[in-house]
Amino acid sequence: GSYSSVQFCGIPQGKGPHAVGCTDLMSDHTIQGSFLRLFYPCIDGDEYEEATWIPRREYYLGLADTLKLNRTIVDFILSYYFGSIKCPAKLNAPFKSGEKYPLVVFSHGLGAFRTLYSAFCIGLASQGFVVAAVEHRDESASATFYLREHSSADSSEQDDASEPLEEVWIYNKAPPPGEDEFPLRFEQVQKRTDECLQALDLLLDINAGKPVNNALPSKFNWLLLKDSIDVQKVAVAGHSFGAATAIKALGRDSRFRCGVALDAWMYSLREELFSTIHQPVIFVNSEKFQWVNNILLMKKMDSTSMERKMITIKGSVHQSFPDFTFLTGYLIGKIFKLKGEIDPYVGMDIIINVTLAFLQRHLGLQKDFNQWDPLIDGKGEFVIPGTNLDLPPAHTEASK
Numbered sequence: 001g002s003y004s005s006v007q008f009c010g011i012p013q014g015k016g017p018h019a020v021g022c023t024d025l026m027s028d029h030t031i032q033g034s035f036l037r038l039f040y041p042c043i044d045g046d047e048y049e050e051a052t053w054i055p056r057r058e059y060y061l062g063l064a065d066t067l068k069l070n071r072t073i074v075d076f077i078l079s080y081y082f083g084s085i086k087c088p089a090k091l092n093a094p095f096k097s098g099e100k101y102p103l104v105v106f107s108h109g110l111g112a113f114r115t116l117y118s119a120f121c122i123g124l125a126s127q128g129f130v131v132a133a134v135e136h137r138d139e140s141a142s143a144t145f146y147l148r149e150h151s152s153a154d155s156s157e158q159d160d161a162s163e164p165l166e167e168v169w170i171y172n173k174a175p176p177p178g179e180d181e182f183p184l185r186f187e188q189v190q191k192r193t194d195e196c197l198q199a200l201d202l203l204l205d206i207n208a209g210k211p212v213n214n215a216l217p218s219k220f221n222w223l224l225l226k227d228s229i230d231v232q233k234v235a236v237a238g239h240s241f242g243a244a245t246a247i248k249a250l251g252r253d254s255r256f257r258c259g260v261a262l263d264a265w266m267y268s269l270r271e272e273l274f275s276t277i278h279q280p281v282i283f284v285n286s287e288k289f290q291w292v293n294n295i296l297l298m299k300k301m302d303s304t305s306m307e308r309k310m311i312t313i314k315g316s317v318h319q320s321f322p323d324f325t326f327l328t329g330y331l332i333g334k335i336f337k338l339k340g341e342i343d344p345y346v347g348m349d350i351i352i353n354v355t356l357a358f359l360q361r362h363l364g365l366q367k368d369f370n371q372w373d374p375l376i377d378g379k380g381e382f383v384i385p386g387t388n389l390d391l392p393p394a395h396t397e398a399s400k
């Protein structure tokens, strides 16, 4: 058939030795449950289809709300352009048992949802990671849903097991106009952190062989994950608001051994949190998403007792981390700030490789990811160490 330029390039495959599968898990029938898309090394085979990138059209409606655009028009345009996009992971392909994989819990950004960072998640999974991309129910996602037992008015119905579950959709809650948005974001980052910890507990239960009740209809065999996660090698990562979530999760749970903050939006974090974090963190920043207050909060996390790194990727933008950056032509991409100057595939390689190098160093992996160590120090053609802002002179003790 005639590939449009959009389909032909598309979201890049993982470059590692493993074929990648993905499966969706919703742990129970309440808003408090876990909802995540798991990316994992799978048994390769043609009988499995690639997953649909945006699996329900309600997500388009939610994106329209986030963009403050007309739902009908945006639904039409996005369905047309993105409706048939596949993510390069085989839906429900059998998990590849036989070795213990490190685990990364991933937190999406404001207005996003669990499927929009599949290039990053698949890139890691192809290198032998299990990656759990959580979908947050804090009203920061463009859209998400949970399945509720039918609240049938007529309670006399005996066999409610046959009652169909009803979907309850939750959309992105805009901050009260003109008011301070800090209370909303502070409450949301708290809930997001709880959801990351809950996802970790759920995956460790699955690793221990506990039976899985998936509210979503799926034939995926969860028993293959028994004893397949290296429970000492767990990290947390996220983009933007999700990076702040990852940082807060480090402070809440030392089972997360290190953190990867992709273009962190630090606004919801208060300074006193930073003294409770004792794990290594790397800040991977885009060239454009930089302003003094945000960078100063990152610098407050600098430390001599554990590794804190910051790099900036030249020619990149905030949207160089999610998948949209691969899915439009150059012009549209520039207009909507979905692309920077850097080739999106080159940018994503750098993001994945610096993450792999940092995870090898701080999870103690026995792989060859240390080949990318120079990236951690901002050494390489497309990276610089630290920030590209010229900050006011550091207010160190000595200079006071």
Ligand SMILES: CCN(CC)CCN(C[C@]12C[C@](c3ccc(C(F)(F)F)cc3)(C1)C2)C(=O)Cn1c(SCc2ccc(F)cc2)nc(=O)c2c1C=CC2
Pocket: 063, 066, 067, 078, 108, 109, 110, 111, 112, 116, 142, 239, 240, 241, 242, 265, 318, 322, 324, 336, 338
């Ligand atoms: C807060 C101001 N805000 C509300 C008006 C502006 C909206 N905005 C810029 C966007 C992402 C955008 C996007 C998507 C998708 C198309 C499409 F056309 F391709 F579909 C176009 C244009 C919406 C450009 C952001 O929220 C930036 N941002 C993000 S972007 C995360 C995201 C969202 C939706 C996605 F589809 C993919 C990724 N995550 C954060 O955690 C934070 C911020 C800002 C502060 C904290």
